[in-house]
Amino acid sequence: MAKLTVYGTPLSTYVRTVRLLLEEAGVDYTLKGIDIFKGENKSPEYLAKNPFGKVPTLEVDGEVIYETPAITDYLNTVFANHQFSLSEPLLQARMRQIITIIDNYFYAAAIGTIVIQRLIVPSQGGKADEAQVQNAVAPAQTAIQAIESIAVVSPYLLGSQLTIADFYLIPIFIYLSQTPEYEVITAQTPKLRTWWDTVNQLESVKKVCA
Secondary structure (H helix, E strand, O other): OOOEEEEEOOOOHHHHHHHHHHHHHOOOOEEEEOOHHHOHHHOHHHHOOOOOOOOOEEEEOOEEEEOHHHHHHHHHHHOOOOOOOOOOHHHHHHHHHHHHHHHHHHHHHHHHHHHHHHHHHHHOOOOOOHHHHHHHHHHHHHHHHHHHHHOOOOOEOOEOOOOHHHHHHHHHHHHHOOOOHHHHHOOOOHHHHHHHHHHOOOHHHHHHOO
8 A cells, every 4th residue: 555645734725635635535644744834844854855845745655746736636546546537528628727727816816815814914913905905806706707607516616526626626715715805706606606515515625624
């Protein structure tokens, strides 16, 4: 049996993406905490595994893989028998499209600005920058409405089975739904609201994102 270790900050959305896949696949793994808030991701030991100091990093029997798309593709292929991807070419393209929208357009606005300002800054005794928050709402709306337009939601993003795209979006919704901006951003995305009501009840989500 392969020995899997996930290195990363448990609060990280991308670490949670990898862990959700592993939990849904029923794969045993060890989570090795790397506290990015304390700079542990910049230690020589961690940089030897991931020269960019990002999380997560996966180690499988001594082999190291970093970058979430590479990790999820590998795990889905080797340990999940392609369970979390789709054989129909258009749906496979839609999955890639959703993941890319999240990476390139949604994450920065939703997590990098709104969640940081609404949840992280106040937790550290600071005050949210309202201008930054308001400037991030429109880009977040554009991204989430683009996902809404191509999502199937029956009941998951692309049909009856969970895919890697679900694992990317769930952790972001976990945090975004705790902000006042959630209602505004998702006002025109009824399918994704329905999707969220379903996926946030999954046992894997409760375990990983509690």
